[in-house]
Amino acid sequence: MRLDLTRIQPWIAPGSRVLDLGCGNGEFLRRLQQERQVRGMGLEIDPDNITAAVGRGLNVVEQNMDEGLANFPDQSFDTVVMAHALQAVHYPDRVLEEMLRIGRESIVTFPNFGHWRCRLYLGSRGRMPVSKFMPYTWYDTPNIHFCTVRDFEALCAEKGIRILDREMVGNTDRQPVLASAWPNLFALTAIYRLSR
Amino acid sequence: MPNPDSQAPGTAGPDAPGSDSVGIVTPQTARFEEPLLLACGRELVPYELVYETYGELNSSRSNAVLVCHALSGHHHAAGYHSADDRKPGWWNEYIGPGKPIDTNRFFVVSLNNLGGCHGSTGPTSINPASGKPWGPDFPPLRARDWVHSQRHLADRLGIACWAAVIGGSLGGMQAMRWALEYPERVKHCVVIASAMKLSAQNIAFNEIARHAIQSDPDFAEGRYLEAETIPGRGLALARMVGHITYLSDDAMATKFGRDLRSGSLEQGVEGSVEFQVQSYLHYQGSQFSGSFDANTYILMTRALDYFDLAREYGDDPVAAFRHARCSFLVISFSTDWRFSPARSREIVDALIAADRPVTYAEIDAKEGHDAFLMPIPRYRDLFAAYMQRVGTD
Numbered sequence: 001m002r003l004d005l006t007r008i009q010p011w012i013a014p015g016s017r018v019l020d021l022g023c024g025n026g027e028f029l030r031r032l033q034q035e036r037q038v039r040g041m042g043l044e045i046d047p048d049n050i051t052a053a054v055g056r057g058l059n060v061v062e063q064n065m066d067e068g069l070a071n072f073p074d075q076s077f078d079t080v081v082m083a084h085a086l087q088a089v090h091y092p093d094r095v096l097e098e099m100l101r102i103g104r105e106s107i108v109t110f111p112n113f114g115h116w117r118c119r120l121y122l123g124s125r126g127r128m129p130v131s132k133f134m135p136y137t138w139y140d141t142p143n144i145h146f147c148t149v150r151d152f153e154a155l156c157a158e159k160g161i162r163i164l165d166r167e168m169v170g171n172t173d174r175q176p177v178l179a180s181a182w183p184n185l186f187a188l189t190a191i192y193r194l195s196r
Numbered sequence: 197m198p199n200p201d202s203q204a205p206g207t208a209g210p211d212a213p214g215s216d217s218v219g220i221v222t223p224q225t226a227r228f229e230e231p232l233l234l235a236c237g238r239e240l241v242p243y244e245l246v247y248e249t250y251g252e253l254n255s256s257r258s259n260a261v262l263v264c265h266a267l268s269g270h271h272h273a274a275g276y277h278s279a280d281d282r283k284p285g286w287w288n289e290y291i292g293p294g295k296p297i298d299t300n301r302f303f304v305v306s307l308n309n310l311g312g313c314h315g316s317t318g319p320t321s322i323n324p325a326s327g328k329p330w331g332p333d334f335p336p337l338r339a340r341d342w343v344h345s346q347r348h349l350a351d352r353l354g355i356a357c358w359a360a361v362i363g364g365s366l367g368g369m370q371a372m373r374w375a376l377e378y379p380e381r382v383k384h385c386v387v388i389a390s391a392m393k394l395s396a397q398n399i400a401f402n403e404i405a406r407h408a409i410q411s412d413p414d415f416a417e418g419r420y421l422e423a424e425t426i427p428g429r430g431l432a433l434a435r436m437v438g439h440i441t442y443l444s445d446d447a448m449a450t451k452f453g454r455d456l457r458s459g460s461l462e463q464g465v466e467g468s469v470e471f472q473v474q475s476y477l478h479y480q481g482s483q484f485s486g487s488f489d490a491n492t493y494i495l496m497t498r499a500l501d502y503f504d505l506a507r508e509y510g511d512d513p514v515a516a517f518r519h520a521r522c523s524f525l526v527i528s529f530s531t532d533w534r535f536s537p538a539r540s541r542e543i544v545d546a547l548i549a550a551d552r553p554v555t556y557a558e559i560d561a562k563e564g565h566d567a568f569l570m571p572i573p574r575y576r577d578l579f580a581a582y583m584q585r586v587g588t589d
Binding site: 039041047050051052054055057058059060061062063071072073076 | 523541544545548549551553554555556557558560574577578581582584585588
């Protein structure tokens with residue numbers, strides 16, 4: 001279980017309805033079901049992940065977010081979650097708008113491209129960062145829309161999206177102070193709780 | 197639509213050691229003396245349903261699974277009828293010990309629908325009013341009539357609630373109808389390669405099939421049994437057309453290509469030429485015409501055409517599915533153009549809008565509509581994973 005998912009859990013009310021966009025193998029949703037008794041549904045496109053999530057007893061729909069979410073009615077979920085997928089969709093702004101149409105609240109996590117290591121890598125080598133955390137080469141990567149913490153908050157401001165909460169995760173647990181004080185430099189992962 | 201001849205090779209025979217087959221099975225007959233009120237307004241009485249069961253019903257009677265068959269299917273879904281039976285039942289790939297519909301876990305019921313020609317009361321049965329075969333006078337049936345008759349069978353077997361009702365194609369339509377007609381008697385509904393209603397193109401193909409049968413002089417206005425003939429040419433033609441629509445362009449290209457079975461297309465060579473695909477279609481047609489009843493084929497294709505899940509719910513599938521209480525698994529196949537993934541997506545979208553639990557997968561498969569009968573690893577694994585859940589719910 002990834003660290004950012006642990007931080008998300010307290011924001012989800014027991015018994016609520018949760019839609020998980022890009023639910024992977026269903027680990028997170030399964031845990032929410034067990035610990036928060038949520039009524040969950042996952043969206044996923046990877047066949048093996050779908051089978052794994054079904055094996056966990058979850059409701060999973062094979063659907064590509066890039067082809068829209070129009071089949072989900074307005075305000076039909078309490079929370080719409082998208083963990084580490086914002087940077088991989090074709091239109092992150094439209095997906096955000098759709099998430100807030102479908103859910104009362106949304107939770108979004110993404111890797112912060114403004115992290116000092118990314119900057120150092122790009123600044124010193126002049127090449128796109130490749131690391132354990134971002135392991136892809138620029139020409140062969142699912143991550144087509146990297147952004148920084150500041151970029152994301154600017155988008156929220158532009159779209160009139162309210163930031164209810166944010167949590168910053170540093171590259172080690174020893175650095176929460178740095179990540180909270182200067183998120184755009186020290187947060188490896190940014191976690192936002194949003195509403196209209 | 198079950199096509200017993202597209203069974204994959206390599207299935208263990210009834211006596212194979214360590215077999216994953218249910219082994220030798222014996223069909224049973226349930227006779228009902230109370231009238232069945234049909235959607236057309238007529239009553240059918242008495243009537244018989246032929247069925248097979250695989251696995252054991254548990255003491256709480258909570259592990260029963262109903263398998264609904266498609267257009268040309270029947271009760272023999274798994275196992276063999278005798279030790280020298282060459283072919284197993286039509287869904288043997290998916291029903292048996294350790295298979296997705298695991299007979300170590302589930303009690304599986306598979307019947308021949310009313311109007312069928314494999315033992316249940318249908319056009320070839322004797323009409324008690326006339327003492328002659330029903331033939332074309334057999335009442336027209338709807339999917340809901342099958343569901344209602346299946347409910348009586350469930351009562352007879354002491355099954356108050358199905359762990360799952362499962363069907364492909366026309367069978368999927370029955371499964372969905374179950375979820376709406378008897379919501380308290382279905383826990384899971386598995387709908388494979390199906391649709392909430394047929395498209396105009398689909399109805400058109402069925403009409404060609406019916407017209408082929410009705411144009412055969414041996415059809416004798418449907419009274420061919422009395423005339424002691426069989427509209428074999430019409431039935432064969434109907435099956436040939438149907439068969440093309442159950443396969444994909446790719447599947448036919450892979451299976452036959454332009455290979456010749458006989459003759460030559462070289463210049464200077466005369467004589468007739470037969471492509472492999474021609475010979476295949478003729479074989480399929482003649483096999484089918486010798487084993488299927490023409491009036492049943494007409495009745496079943498009409499039931500397909502008339503099916504419209506939401507008709508009685510203001511033509512609103514969302515309103516229809518709000519009546520369901522079960523969870524749904526919907527599966528489609530990428531190259532199925534007779535019951536395309538778009539039709540399955542309509543089911544899924546209506547279920548989402550109705551706030552029903554649903555799981556959906558579009559399986560990449562080259563086999564077209566017939567894929568639902570085929571051993572396809574992703575399909576099998578997903579189906580098995582879902583059935584695990586059915587078994588623990």
